[in-house]
Amino acid sequence: MDCFFVAVAVRGQPQLEKVPVAVAHSGNAGSSEISSCNYMARAKGVSAGMFMQTAKELCPDLVVLPYQFDAIQRVSFQIYDVFFSHTPFVQAVSCDEAFLEFGKGTDGMEKAKTLRQEVFERTGCAASVGVSFNILLAKLSSRKAKPDGIYQVGDPDQAAKFMLSLDIQDLPGAGVKTRAKLEALGVEDIRQLVSMTKGELVQSIGKALGEMLYNYARGRDVRPLSMESNMMRKSVSAVVNFGIRFENWENATVFLSALGEELSHRLRNLKVRTKCITLLIKKRAEGAPVEPSKFMGHGICDNFSKSHVLTEETDDQVMIGKICIELLRQFNFPSEELRGVGVQATKLVSHTQSINQRGGQLFEGWLVDSAQSPAIMTSSHPPREPTASEQDERERKTEDELGVDVNRNDFAATTFSQIDTGVLEELPEQLKREILASYGRVAPSRTVKTSHQLPPKRKTNGKTLLRRKHPAQNIFDSKSNSRLARAIHAPIEESRKVDALNDIRMSQVDSEVYYSLPFAIRNEIDRYAKKRKPTSKVIPIPRPNVPSDTSPKQVLDKKLAPVLPSIEDMYAKLVESLPVAVSNNESDNERPVDNIRARSAAFDAIYSRISIEVENRTLDQALRMLRFVRRKCLSTSTCADLADVLKRGFNHILTLVNQDIRRNFNGALSLRLVAPLE
Structure with missing residues (x-):
């Protein structure tokens, strides 16, 4: 979405469509920070994160509107309703951004036009759409499409030309430190980056980052769409980076205990427990002023974090508070140097599920x-x-x-x-x-x-x-x-x-x-x-x-870890057991017990294989296996008896997997993701 917070705030106010607008906590306080601004304000130098005093100096006629959180949430739900009405393959990125995947043969430009029109009709907000054949190019294309447009990268040849028109800082993962390393090698643009071999990049900046930038510079991205984040949140946090001024160690421990209580309250509201507690610390950077330009702000800081993995999941506020105090003790920072404190819970486990x-x-x-x-x-x-x-x-x-x-x-x-x-x-x-x-x-x-x-x-x-x-x-x-x-x-x-x-x-x-x-x-x-x-x-x-x-x-x-069989091999064994099981049009009561056992064992093995992925919290793999089995069951159904056996078997597997997901994630697979056979 284009300037999402501003777009929601100016709905129904046509007089604000042609003036610079920003969203912030206050339009009068000079230390209030800009959260979002439209393109007319950006043209005058205003940007997100800027202090209000500086923004007003750059753009005196800037109109400042307050946050409208309820409206933002409502519009976000409407946007995702539109997305899911077109495809079940949606990877949520934020409240106003997502990746959508469509099958081969889909006209990307026509689909983009339809989505933009429906989003505008439902929400009154403009959307920009990038169309391409992988996640990286779709993301970069959407930036190119802003504001209020569509941009498509249709084939690898066009992708190569498109990538050469970008800067290195446009690539995901190319942060300040990475760019500094590349500049030390004499690499200042994408063309020079493409001229480097994979070995040179790996040797200079590391294996994972080197291989990623080598592929990204050429427009290559093999990441699949991930829908696991749609099922269950991965972390819960309680962070305070404003007004942190501890005079002594006792002040810090009292505050951490209160922060642990707040995190415990949030965990219980979400009906989850945590197995990993992380303490996040902002410490005043060496040489930074004691009092920053923003009153009671954190100023220029160094960021630190330390984690503690629990043997058993918990949501107990006392335990969380004690762990945080111990982690802070390990840092051994002077209490008066702290400028921000946060507690994050990860490795979440639902209340309804434990080992x-x-x-x-x-x-x-x-x-x-x-x-x-x-x-x-x-x-x-x-x-x-x-x-x-x-x-x-x-x-x-x-x-x-x-x-x-x-x-x-x-x-x-x-x-x-x-x-x-x-x-x-x-x-x-x-x-x-x-x-x-x-x-x-x-x-x-x-x-x-x-x-x-x-x-x-x-x-x-x-x-x-x-x-x-x-x-x-x-x-x-x-x-x-x-x-x-x-x-x-x-x-x-x-x-x-x-x-x-x-x-x-x-x-x-x-x-x-x-x-x-x-x-x-x-x-x-x-x-x-x-x-x-x-x-x-x-x-x-x-x-x-x-x-x-x-x-x-x-x-x-x-x-010696066991090698798990592939779902393709397991389905092949199922197919081998079916012709015997359904031969001669015999009923279940007339068939040999061994044939029924073979058929049941094959279906049971497939379910067990998928349930392992659910237990390992790799829902993408579990979903891929379910879709593979469903697709094969449809294509293998050559006679009525065989079709009925496959239909009942798959639907039973789907029911059991959904029960496993409900116990693990407090949810179930939507019918849009994988539907039972009818």
Whole structure:
């Protein structure tokens, strides 16, 4: 947008269209700073950041308008509504600037004209549009298009000529220090920069910056559009750079504690916690005046920062304040030399997601599979007393399920998570109370299930054994889907707040079942097995032949990071399993179990691969994989049966990925980004 703050302020005031206008806090205070000004004011030397006194000397007829933050926010939303109505591929840069991507064959100039017209009709503000085939050229073209115009760089030949017309300072990343290094090499313009080899640039200014400027000078930019920033903010800050004048160390610590309290308040409002605290300091530069030209301003300063990474995310104001005070102590600056203080929180984690909670939710759906044991169905009627034969059968089933020798009294050697709660619920009341008392538990009270309420899955902390006695269920079968949905969405009762995964022992896990699990779930089991705190009071049996974590073999295994398969290879395996699965027009019930397992395993593997990207917070990669699978599912659908299998499989993957994103980012992928198959 052109002079965005000014454009919003002058809407509906045609008398201000032909006069120099600026937006600032005050038009009378000489030390008030210009935030934005229109092109007529710029033509007279006025610029953003200039003191009002200087601006009035350069332009006596300057009209100063106040900020209109509510209107600015409203107009910004309207602008992005226009953007998303044309394409889902939008990378937000600021409140008035964004990159938009369109498919091949799109007429860039016509699309730019349409966007400009719609933005003006919705907001009354003019927009400038740059059109090109990569992010760098689109950005530079938009600068060329200002004010109120369109500029296009259509092909590489035109890009080469366009780049030669620019200055080095126009390139992103070419700051004052970088330009000084280039000038020391005799490079003063783009043409001289293009004449340098990549090796010369890398040797002179470093590998990353040298390679970037080598490509930028030639109009090359391979960066993809990034939409991750649209999902969740990456930092929260509380910064004060005005009026900082500490007389002693006590003043500084009191202020930092208050700043930590403010940051904590902002984190809680956003429902996030932080794992990294950064202290930002402005210190009066050596030789700078003690009192700057702007009253109580920071003046000429040197900027410093220091970070502290937490072992666990937090939003506690006391902890944040203590960390900031300790970081300030490490700087060892005189308190009276400080001119600006800020606290920044990064590595944000949503309240609804943490590592342990995340693992519990994923693994819980597998633990409470209703195929292993019936869920507890509560009723308003009292339970029927079992007959003697039923009692014997249930006791025999308990003995088989738990692997307990009933002739020995060794309840203490069995964790509560090993008990089948379905069996426990149907035992006689006296026996059930004795079992619960032996574990220090209180018998759960029954609740009434009305016709409009869903029955709770469990009423205690109990979970079934990891060892399965039945084949793994097809997660893409409609019945399995409903079970999985209940496992994900059903609320966890207060009595299950203790993390039952801490009771998992690797000795309980059937190795055959373990290695048939998806990669992501096996990782969770491994993590909990390593981090588990012992919950039993029984002394473990020593195992002399088990290598320690520091053995050469385990150290070598830790260094060898697994190579993840590509989504293309995983989809190819899915396609290989499909012709067998849908052959002869058989129904799901008639098909061999192995074929159904192969199909389910292929879809499950694809979901697990995408979920790893979500956990790693690389949403761009997750979105790319989802779009690839969706596109392939559409193009591979050669018959009705195959199309139905692919549609149900992809839609289920999309649902699970959205649930993962909701837990990690408090949001979900928009239908404009990736839509289910219909």
